[in-house]
Amino acid sequence: MAYVVTEPCINCKYTNCAAVCPVDAFREGPNFLTIHPDDCIDCDACVPECPVEAIYPDDEVPEKWEHYIELNERLAEQWDEYVINETKDELPNADEWAEKEKSESDIQEEW
Numbered sequence: 001m002a003y004v005v006t007e008p009c010i011n012c013k014y015t016n017c018a019a020v021c022p023v024d025a026f027r028e029g030p031n032f033l034t035i036h037p038d039d040c041i042d043c044d045a046c047v048p049e050c051p052v053e054a055i056y057p058d059d060e061v062p063e064k065w066e067h068y069i070e071l072n073e074r075l076a077e078q079w080d081e082y083v084i085n086e087t088k089d090e091l092p093n094a095d096e097w098a099e100k101e102k103s104e105s106d107i108q109e110e111w
Helices: 016-019 067-078 095-100
Strands: 003-005 026-028 031-034 056-057
Touching: 003 067, 016 056, 031 067, 067 095
Parallel strands: none
Antiparallel strands: 003 056, 026 031
């Protein structure tokens, strides 16, 4: 089992979760974070740190976001060189985006 970052993270990218990860499992994209499933040790440290409640164990991801399991794996590989293990400023307007409807198409995959 690994943890998965889901839709609420898009365009927010709060990084408190990445800062507490003991194994550097988080990868950073331009406007989204992922958890590399091969690195995650299922410690649960990141979950309470996410202010938008975007992180779930892969077997508890809400049905509407189950496609984020595969997406996390793919993007973690794509962004493998972008390990994030510290707190950074959230994206501009993150608080506004936290309240908005989003979709996978809002994710910027290229740096």
